[in-house]
Amino acid sequence: MEVSSLLSVEEQLKVITSGTMQIVPLDELKVKLEKGTPLNIKLGVDPTSPDLHLGHAVPLRKMRQFQDLGHKVTLIIGNGTALIGDPSGRDSTRPPLTEEQVEANARTYVEQAMKILDPERTTIVHNGDWLKPLDLAQMLKLMSQFNVARILEREDFHKRYAGGQPIALHEFIYPVLQAYDSVVIKADLEMGGNDQIFNLLAGRDLMRAMGMEPQVALTMPLLEGTDGVKKMSKSYHNYVGLTDEPADMFGKVMSITDEMVPRYYRLCSTLTVDEIDAIDASFADGSADPYQLKRALGRNIVDLYHGEGAGASAEAAFDAQFKKNEAPEDTPEFPLSLVQPNDEGRVYLAKLLVDLGIAKSAGEARRLIDGGGVKVAGQPIAPKDYNVAPELFEAGCYVQAGKKRWARLV
Numbered sequence: 520m521e522v523s524s525l526l527s528v529e530e531q532l533k534v535i536t537s538g539t540m541q542i543v544p545l546d547e548l549k550v551k552l553e554k555g556t557p558l559n560i561k562l563g564v565d566p567t568s569p570d571l572h573l574g575h576a577v578p579l580r581k582m583r584q585f586q587d588l589g590h591k592v593t594l595i596i597g598n599g600t601a602l603i604g605d606p607s608g609r610d611s612t613r614p615p616l617t618e619e620q621v622e623a624n625a626r627t628y629v630e631q632a633m634k635i636l637d638p639e640r641t642t643i644v645h646n647g648d649w650l651k652p653l654d655l656a657q658m659l660k661l662m663s664q665f666n667v668a669r670i671l672e673r674e675d676f677h678k679r680y681a682g683g684q685p686i687a688l689h690e691f692i693y694p695v696l697q698a699y700d701s702v703v704i705k706a707d708l709e710m711g712g713n714d715q716i717f718n719l720l721a722g723r724d725l726m727r728a729m730g731m732e733p734q735v736a737l738t739m740p741l742l743e744g745t746d747g748v749k750k751m752s753k754s755y756h757n758y759v760g761l762t763d764e765p766a767d768m769f770g771k772v773m774s775i776t777d778e779m780v781p782r783y784y785r786l787c788s789t790l791t792v793d794e795i796d797a798i799d800a801s802f803a804d805g806s807a808d809p810y811q812l813k814r815a816l817g818r819n820i821v822d823l824y825h826g827e828g829a830g831a832s833a834e835a836a837f838d839a840q841f842k843k844n845e846a847p848e849d850t851p852e853f854p855l856s857l858v859q860p861n862d863e864g865r866v867y868l869a870k871l872l873v874d875l876g877i878a879k880s881a882g883e884a885r886r887l888i889d890g891g892g893v894k895v896a897g898q899p900i901a902p903k904d905y906n907v908a909p910e911l912f913e914a915g916c917y918v919q920a921g922k923k924r925w926a927r928l929v
Contacts, residue, residue, distance in 0.1 A: 774915020
């Protein structure tokens with residue numbers, strides 16, 4: 520079977536390399552592509568959460584590009600490895616999930632991932648099918664292919680070891696099992712976040728040790744959230760969820776910083792490489808209109824996850840809500856980091872209103888709340904509701920008291 524893409528190897532590489540962090544080694548990928556047969560592209564995921572956001576979607580978008588080029592993709596659900604917990608990028612041992620949690624999360628993960636991937640060209644497997652039957656002799660044989668000194672070279676392990684932080688023995692096994700996944704499915708290329716490079720290279724080493732052609736390692740960057748600073752995460756309240764309502768999704772995209780617009784186009788949109796290159800060039804020469812580009816980006820992303828036409832409807836709803844809010848054009852902006860949950864996990868709204876300059880004192884802030892005129896992201900705050908949920912606050916949302924006191928969190 521030949522690759523169905525009409526693109527040359529160089530044209531394929533232009534698409535594949537767009538937005539990537541590392542491809543190790545690039546020359547081997549070129550050799551694999553020159554064979555003209557579909558490559559088996561691997562992505563392994565431990566479904567630690569039931570809901571995905573645009574950050575999770577970055578490698579899935581790259582997988583879809585491989586599919587559109589005519590290659591095969593294998594999505595591995597880590598119902599075996601998730602019982603350990605991936606230590607990559609961690610400064611402490613990750614709590615393992617139960618099998619029931621993994622299975623429940625996996626169902627919603629696949630459902631959301633299929634908004635991006637072509638179901639007809641996606642093979643979904645569970646690594647528990649081959650990891651759980653491994654006996655002691657097989658495990659020892661696998662583990663003998665790696666040495667502790669090499670594993671301790673990992674940045675995360677090295678930092679924890681140097682800092683006297685505990686490293687559980689089972690964490691050493693994780694990259695071994697992920698590498699074995701590549702052996703089982705005969706991966707030509709494995710993808711992951713840029714914090715996954717050690718695990719991907721471990722797969723190369725194990726495949727070579729077993730007499731197989733080693734996989735190529737491709738890493739994608741971690742996407743910054745709507746604040747443009749921290750990585751996208753629910754914990755930081757800077758995420759755009761794939762299951763967000765269209766209007767909410769559009770509004771969150773509109774809240775990203777101007778500087779992040781080209782990056783979001785590169786990692787999150789369905790535009791071609793040439794179209795994205797043109798956007799990059801417009802920012803470089805100063806001709807870009809970030810506001811209009813942001814609107815187009817919002818429409819594109821909403822269409823991707825909610826169907827064609829949903830983006831335009833979400834844009835109209837956003838405009839109607841914005842006009843209804845009547846926020847002044849010179850509304851002062853404050854960092855989202857001002858929103859700090861207390862020991863009970865709630866945000867003391869009276870203090871925040873003072874920090875935002877909406878009230879001069881906590882007493883005045885409480886009176887404003889009790890008067891029913893305080894809103895967060897358009898949602899009225901009930902009288903006496905001084906401690907509110909941190910989930911109310913997201914980058915781009917407005918906090919207001921009455922019609923004249925406004926602040927925007929960015």
